[in-house]
Amino acid sequence: MNIRPESSGDFVAVRAILREAFAGDDEADLVDRLRNDGDLLLSMVAEEAGQVVGHVAFSRLWLRHDGQRLPGVSLAPLSVMPGHRRHGIGAALVEAGHGRLRHAGESIIFVLGDPAYYGCFGYSIAAARAFDCVYAGPHFQALVLTSLAPKAGAITYAASFDGLA
Template sequence: MSMMSIRMATQRDRAAIRHVEEHAFGQSTEAGLVDALVNSADVVLELVAEEDGAVVGHILFSRLYVEKDGARTPAVALAPLAVEPSFHGTGIGGALVREAHLRLKTAGETLSVVLGDPEYYGRFGYTHARAAGFASDYQCDALQALAWGDAPESGELAYAGPFRTQLAA
């Protein structure tokens, strides 16, 4: 019987992470975003899920700021979350999100923002209602937030530079 494990991503995982991202999304955009975030040192937390020694899942949280009245409050952006398609439906994505949330809360993070399927991310406490007060180029029903403490409820979301350069390309 195989066992899935979750651990911090390392430099040795870069090719495997790219492989999972490209397979999960069917394109290289998200893999390019991951590379750019890692190279720009904007990563707050990056985890991989392994099954039988192979990387089959990946999650990355980058630094995000909420800007309001001249103040910048740090937060995190969940993007991307990817699971190798042959492992969809096995709980790996959920396990990555839950483990990441535990680590982020322990590290003192208070706010996480995601642009994704409301039904999926709603399982982890993300809601559009919590993100509705934020100004963002990504503002829509799929923009959701989750707060673990005293976090801003409004302001402008300032994503790491690679979101502008990689996703605009």
């Protein structure tokens, strides 16, 4: 397995993975919009035998707290082709993304997903609880990367998320 940042030659394959994994166009369209808007902070692909079989996107979001506007990160979406699941590809994509974001100085990542899966990477509902967000609820989690991370605030996702169910 090879994990690397996407290049323009991967766009078609990434779209195909997203359409397959989510049984529709919504997530594929989301990633295209994020990319076009310049909000795609990090987009990584996983290759097996030269074929792109997995993808993860991290995008910029903003936190407003005490009159300050601070940057944060959203993890979404994460997808692996059905025939390649349960081999650790999803985990490898998430961990590789975290490594790069940590190195880049990012302080906090939010995700909307199953706590049973994302808890394995350190995400927790408790860490997200003090943030106001349209996605707040039992699946909304955060991973704190540095002690400098904001502790509370109102979250605004990239405009590409507007109207997404």
